[in-house]
Amino acid sequence: MKRVILDKNIQKINIDARGSRPKFWFYFKDNPDEKWLFKNTNRSNKSGNQTKTYEDIGEVVFSRICKKLKVDCVEYKLATALNEEEKIEGVICKNYNSDNSVEMSGYTLLESYRRYIYDNYQGLQIPAENTLENYKLSLENLNFVQTENKKHKNAQSFSLNPEKIYRQLSRMLILDYLCCQSDRNWYNISFLIDDKTKTLEMAPLFDNGNIFSWNFRKAVIEQQYKILKRESAYSRYIELYNSKSMAMGIKTPVSHRNIDKQIQSNNVKIKDLPVGLFENELAEIIANDKMLSAFLDECGQIPLFIEEAFEDIADEEYTLLKDQSKMLAKVKFEHLQSLVNKKISEKEEDNEYNI
Amino acid sequence: MSITFNYMNFELGVLRFENDTFVYNSNPQEEQKAKIASFGFLDYDLYNSVNLLSKKPFIEFQPFLSQATREDIAKLCNITSKDSDIEKLIKMANKNIRLGAYSLSLK
Numbered sequence: 001m002k003r004v005i006l007d008k009n010i011q012k013i014n015i016d017a018r019g020s021r022p023k024f025w026f027y028f029k030d031n032p033d034e035k036w037l038f039k040n041t042n043r044s045n046k047s048g049n050q051t052k053t054y055e056d057i058g059e060v061v062f063s064r065i066c067k068k069l070k071v072d073c074v075e076y077k078l079a080t081a082l083n084e085e086e087k088i089e090g091v092i093c094k095n096y097n098s099d100n101s102v103e104m105s106g107y108t109l110l111e112s113y114r115r116y117i118y119d120n121y122q123g124l125q126i127p128a129e130n131t132l133e134n135y136k137l138s139l140e141n142l143n144f145v146q147t148e149n150k151k152h153k154n155a156q157s158f159s160l161n162p163e164k165i166y167r168q169l170s171r172m173l174i175l176d177y178l179c180c181q182s183d184r185n186w187y188n189i190s191f192l193i194d195d196k197t198k199t200l201e202m203a204p205l206f207d208n209g210n211i212f213s214w215n216f217r218k219a220v221i222e223q224q225y226k227i228l229k230r231e232s233a234y235s236r237y238i239e240l241y242n243s244k245s246m247a248m249g250i251k252t253p254v255s256h257r258n259i260d261k262q263i264q265s266n267n268v269k270i271k272d273l274p275v276g277l278f279e280n281e282l283a284e285i286i287a288n289d290k291m292l293s294a295f296l297d298e299c300g301q302i303p304l305f306i307e308e309a310f311e312d313i314a315d316e317e318y319t320l321l322k323d324q325s326k327m328l329a330k331v332k333f334e335h336l337q338s339l340v341n342k343k344i345s346e347k348e349e350d351n352e353y354n355i
Numbered sequence: 356m357s358i359t360f361n362y363m364n365f366e367l368g369v370l371r372f373e374n375d376t377f378v379y380n381s382n383p384q385e386e387q388k389a390k391i392a393s394f395g396f397l398d399y400d401l402y403n404s405v406n407l408l409s410k411k412p413f414i415e416f417q418p419f420l421s422q423a424t425r426e427d428i429a430k431l432c433n434i435t436s437k438d439s440d441i442e443k444l445i446k447m448a449n450k451n452i453r454l455g456a457y458s459l460s461l462k
Contacts, residue, residue, distance in 0.1 A: 014451070014453060015427055015428060015431060015450075015452065015453075016453065017419070017422045017425070017428055017452050017453060017454040018422075018454055018455055020425065022425060022426050022427035022428075023427075024427070040427075102392070102393050102394055102396065102456075103455065103456065104393075104396045105455075107398075108396050108398055109396075111398070112395070112396060156391060156394050156395055158394055193394055
């Protein structure tokens with residue numbers, strides 16, 4: 001895949017201050033109506049091995065996996081931004097909110113639920129956790145509030161389908177798990193309210209580049225691959241995970257951030273939740289939903305999708321990423337599927353016993 | 356010097372810094388318009404403030420401060436590690452830094 005060169009062919013609009021990586025909005029001079037975002041995926045504008053990450057490849061590969069699985073995701077392209085002083089590697093994507101719909105982060109959605117419960121249930125405090133369960137409760141509550149609003153013909157009311165959004169979040173979570181996503185913090189989940197249809201929908205997935213440890217230095221990835229290659233069993237994965245949890249991806253449904261200390265790094269708090277607990281919860285969710293079970297079956301093809309995603313990213317340098325990620329995705333898929341099958345068997349046994 | 360805190364095109368209120376204290380004054384009409392435009396989803400708790408005082412920056416401004424050290428923002432705004440919180444906010448407002456639908460500007 002050739003990098004799109006951003007040079008005198010673009011007009012910068014402004015910096016986007018969201019997120020930890022430098023980014024700016026721009027348009028191509030031959031099409032001023034279409035806004036694009038450039039994101040620097042290295043740790044610094046200064047080039048060199050110490051600052052380089054493979055998040056750019058992560059963004060592209062994840063978006064291609066999503067496309068194969070029909071999951072709504074922002075499409076990323078590799079890009080290099082040139083100016084007088086620097087040559088910056090990163091990715092570009094089109095603006096997914098071109099009609100300026102009201103957009104809210106996962107944080108805003110969960111916080112509105114927290115406030116509602118506090119205000120309506122005598123100061124009851126609910127945990128500030130960026131978890132699937134909390135999203136489910138928030139969406140159900142929001143649906144209830146909006147139904148009431150409609151009854152009272154409140155101009156601010158809108159519609160939503162909590163089940164549909166919950167299932168979209170679950171699919172995201174399965175993909176995040178299989179791809180060792182380590183940065184699904186609540187600012188990397190977004191919702192849009194379409195102004196015309198007055199409907200709340202989940203925004204396409206974005207900022208997905210921190211997969212398979214590709215946000216770490218090459219030496220870390222090489223070391224992981226070397227160990228996994230010796231014995232690509234799940235126990236080996238867990239061993240690595242426990243020794244270098246940050247480098248091995250998520251431990252929670254979506255990583256936590258302390259609501260009271262918003263500026264604190266979201267990575268600090270994900271260390272203590274045992275991976276087995278999360279996996280069992282995820283397996284339970286999948287086992288109880290036939291559509292999610294079918295989706296998991298499709299995810300068995302992720303190693304193949306990775307192979308295909310790398311077809312036009314032919315650089316020798318990326319062979320390591322391809323081989324390492326295929327192996328990780330396979331190991332995690334097999335493990336998750338065995339957990340789901342176990343849950344389904346348990347359920348069937350329970351049913352037989354009840355009969 | 357005063358900083359305007361905006362949501363989309365709505366000027367929610369004005370932040371000043373006097374006697375080592377942050378002072379916030381709301382623009383209630385704009386706050387209401389913003390509340391309606393956002394379907395009630397504002398990350399904002401400063402409604403109807405009249406000379407609201409705080410020794411620390413109000414939490415609504417924290418997301419901006421936490422981004423002040425990001426390489427491109429610090430460079431564009433000429434922010435240094437010696438700058439105080441109010442200096443950082445003024446420098447960011449001078450460049451109309453946007454954080455999603457929220458932005459800062461100088462009054």
